[in-house]
Amino acid sequence: MGQDNLYVFRLDQNSFVLQKFPLPVGLNQRILTWRQQIEAYQQAGQDRTALLAAYQKEAHQLYLDLVAPSLAPMQDVERLLIISSGILDLVPFEALLSRPANADTPISAYAFLLQDYTISYGYSASLQWFLHQLERAGQDMAGFAPSFDSSSGWATLSCSNNLLRGTIGAANGRILAGQEANINNFQQYAPQYRLLHL
Numbered sequence: 001m002g003q004d005n006l007y008v009f010r011l012d013q014n015s016f017v018l019q020k021f022p023l024p025v026g027l028n029q030r031i032l033t034w035r036q037q038i039e040a041y042q043q044a045g046q047d048r049t050a051l052l053a054a055y056q057k058e059a060h061q062l063y064l065d066l067v068a069p070s071l072a073p074m075q076d077v078e079r080l081l082i083i084s085s086g087i088l089d090l091v092p093f094e095a096l097l098s099r100p101a102n103a104d105t106p107i108s109a110y111a112f113l114l115q116d117y118t119i120s121y122g123y124s125a126s127l128q129w130f131l132h133q134l135e136r137a138g139q140d141m142a143g144f145a146p147s148f149d150s151s152s153g154w155a156t157l158s159c160s161n162n163l164l165r166g167t168i169g170a171a172n173g174r175i176l177a178g179q180e181a182n183i184n185n186f187q188q189y190a191p192q193y194r195l196l197h198l
Contacts, residue, residue, distance in 0.1 A: 001027075001086045008070045009125070012077070024065040028087045034058045035090055049103075056101040056110075063096040063113065083122040094119045141195035143168035146181040168197055 001007075001023065008019040024030070034055070041051045066088070071077065082093050094114035101110050113119065122128045145160035161177045168175055174193070176185050190196055 001088065006066070010070050011125075019070060021069055027065070030058060030062070031087050031090055034062070038095075052107075053103065056097065056105075059095060059097040060100045062091065063098055066091070067093065067096060067113065068098075077117065079118040079120070081120050081122055081128065083125055083128065140193050141168055141171060141173035141197065142189055142193040143173060143175045143177075143197040144181040144186055145175070145177040147178045164197060173197075 004023055006021045006023050006027075008021070010017045010019060037051050037054050037058075040046050041048055041055070080093070084091065084093075094112060096113045097111050098113055098116055099111035143164035145164045147161070148155065161175075164175050164177065173195075174189065176189065
């Protein structure tokens with residue numbers, strides 16, 4: 001973000017483009033207010049109808065201001081890696097709405113950006129490039145799900161094993177759960193896998 005303009009460095013496998021857009025009016029305060037409204041919606045005693053209307057309006061407007069101008073020229077894009085800066089670090093891009101919603105639209109039918117793209121985030125383009133150059137160990141995935149009996153002060157993690165079986169297990173990955181999910185096994189097996197789910 002510049003003082004008067006928003007700069008987008010758009011990279012894909014074929015090109016690098018610098019785009020310059022006028023900075024949307026009041027962007028900083030709009031983002032802060034939108035985040036506060038999202039948090040308020042989860043609290044008791046709030047006017048959720050009004051908060052939902054505000055969410056719908058701003059989630060779509062932020063999409064139009066921040067995302068749509070960069071995505072318009074790209075075709076066949078399925079994944080977005082977003083490296084933001086400044087106040088944009090507070091924007092949950094996956095929660096933006098690519099189409100408007102109204103009071104009659106159920107939340108389950110909202111056009112969240114995450115329905116159109118797999119979205120991930122990076123901290124810096126330089127770090128992303130460095131990580132991309134690293135040689136990857138293995139091609140498979142492994143999941144580690146330790147169990148706690150709550151006697152140590154840690155809450156039980158009763159859903160971890162089921163989560164791994166539904167994700168890593170469905171992809172024929174290696175699952176280490178319960179007593180097998182210990183530090184020794186992690187140190188032994190982790191370097192052999194490309195993707196780890198902890």
